Amino acid sequence: MNKLKLVFATNNxxxxxxxQAMLTNFEIVSLADINCFEEIPETAKTLEGNAKIKANFxxxxxxxxxxxxxxxxxxxxxNNEPGVYSARYAGKENNAENNMKKLLHELGExxxxxxxxxxxxxxxVEGKQYIFEGICKGxxxxxxxxDSGFGYDPIFLPAGxxxxxxxxxxxxxxxxxxxxxxxxxxxxxxxxxxx
Ligand code: IMP
Numbered sequence: 001m002n003k004l005k006l007v008f009a010t011n012n013x014x015x016x017x018x019x020q021a022m023l024t025n026f027e028i029v030s031l032a033d034i035n036c037f038e039e040i041p042e043t044a045k046t047l048e049g050n051a052k053i054k055a056n057f058x059x060x061x062x063x064x065x066x067x068x069x070x071x072x073x074x075x076x077x078x079n080n081e082p083g084v085y086s087a088r089y090a091g092k093e094n095n096a097e098n099n100m101k102k103l104l105h106e107l108g109e110x111x112x113x114x115x116x117x118x119x120x121x122x123x124x125v126e127g128k129q130y131i132f133e134g135i136c137k138g139x140x141x142x143x144x145x146x147d148s149g150f151g152y153d154p155i156f157l158p159a160g161x162x163x164x165x166x167x168x169x170x171x172x173x174x175x176x177x178x179x180x181x182x183x184x185x186x187x188x189x190x191x192x193x194x195x
Pocket of ligand 1: 069070071072073086087088096099149150151152153165177179
């Protein structure tokens with residue numbers, strides 16, 4: 001059976017693998033696969049806004065069906081920061097290590113460690129746009145645990161679990177994660193969509 005081709009507007013191999021594992025009925029290709037090596041500016045102030053910018057860029061420039069996601073970690077005691085700025089939280093020297101260090105520093109010994117990951121997905125298909133959202137609630141650990149995954153995974157403890165995202169394998173994380181939930185909504189939609 002010919003699989004339907006959809007561009008996932010990302011260069012993040014971890015995210016690509018996670019999503020390909022959840023969307024096996026589709027041929028999910030990355031930006032590199034369509035020879036798009038430009039930096040797509042994420043200038044919106046909301047996750048949904050950035051997801052739309054990325055999906056629209058690809059659809060307008062390449063004329064392809066496409067979806068894009070944007071994720072943020074919202075920490076209650078920090079007024080929902082870093083949120084839309086999660087990737088750039090540590091400023092110029094931003095990387096996963098420095099971003100986590102800054103977050104743990106900002107939170108200090110605050111006993112309110114409530115947080116959530118939120119993913120917005122914008123899907124452009126046949127001239128229409130659809131938005132999907134997924135949330136994973138949890139808390140911020142006092143120190144890193146585990147070494148799988150990426151980003152803030154080692155310091156995020158999903159609610160109801162006693163291990164961090166970085167102590168889970170891809171499938172386990174995908175079942176409960178923000179992106180997993182948003183992707184499930186996308187999959188349900190695509191499976192019911194008449195092409
Ligand atoms: P993006 O919008 O998916 O590129 O993510 C923005 C920021 O959130 C990046 O710094 C990522 O490292 C972080 N992030 C996104 N998804 C996850 C996740 O599943 N676990 C941990 N960090 C994530």
